[in-house]
Amino acid sequence: MKLSRKTFETQVELEFEPYGKGQYDIQTPIPFFTHMLEQFAKHGRFNLTLTVTGDDPHHIIEDVGILLGKAFNDSLPDKTGIERFADSLIPMDETLVQIAIDLSGRSYLAFNATFPTTITSGFETEWCLEFMTAFLQNAKMALHITTLAGKNTHHMLEAIFKGTAITLRRALMITSDSLPSTKGVL
Numbered sequence: 453m454k455l456s457r458k459t460f461e462t463q464v465e466l467e468f469e470p471y472g473k474g475q476y477d478i479q480t481p482i483p484f485f486t487h488m489l490e491q492f493a494k495h496g497r498f499n500l501t502l503t504v505t506g507d508d509p510h511h512i513i514e515d516v517g518i519l520l521g522k523a524f525n526d527s528l529p530d531k532t533g534i535e536r537f538a539d540s541l542i543p544m545d546e547t548l549v550q551i552a553i554d555l556s557g558r559s560y561l562a563f564n565a566t567f568p569t570t571i572t573s574g575f576e577t578e579w580c581l582e583f584m585t586a587f588l589q590n591a592k593m594a595l596h597i598t599t600l601a602g603k604n605t606h607h608m609l610e611a612i613f614k615g616t617a618i619t620l621r622r623a624l625m626i627t628s629d630s631l632p633s634t635k636g637v638l
């Protein structure tokens with residue numbers, strides 16, 4: 453699915469496929485953010501083409517989160533057969549991160565992450581919270597992110613982005629032929 457969003461602050465264009473091959477072509481003015489989105493596409497096995505320009509890193513990161521979350525939600529009009537719940541424990545050298553997801557159709561973020569530094573490779577750690585907040589509010593899911601160990605901010609951020617993608621992929625797995633909800637709606 454293709455989506456674009458233009459405001460006075462940013463312009464975002466993306467194409468997203470939830471059941472893809474991890475193919476990506478991502479252009480952002482923030483190299484570390486590009487690195488994180490590439491991890492997200494690769495490990496989620498999503499196909500993601502994305503270009504963004506804008507006046508400020510904070511605006512860029514938030515607006516990519518909004519549009520990526522919307523693309524995620526809109527590309528799943530029918531959740532019949534999906535696993536729905538998934539969790540992951542993701543190591544990266546000394547780092548250990550726990551991610552849990554419920555594709556509930558409601559939005560909730562629990563962000564229990566602390567980092568040893570406030571900035572790494574030009575990326576401010578608070579931008580991770582901004583991105584995840586914007587993403588999940590539009591993707592309509594419960595997302596719990598907990599850092600359990602870590603001494604390197606780059607590793608910790610990278611494990612969060614990888615782990616979120618891996619857990620989404622697991623929650624999206626088709627494992628039955630019915631909707632996993634007694635309400636009949638997700």
Ligand SMILES: [Mn+2]
Binds near residue numbers: 487606610
């Ligand atoms: Mn890295």
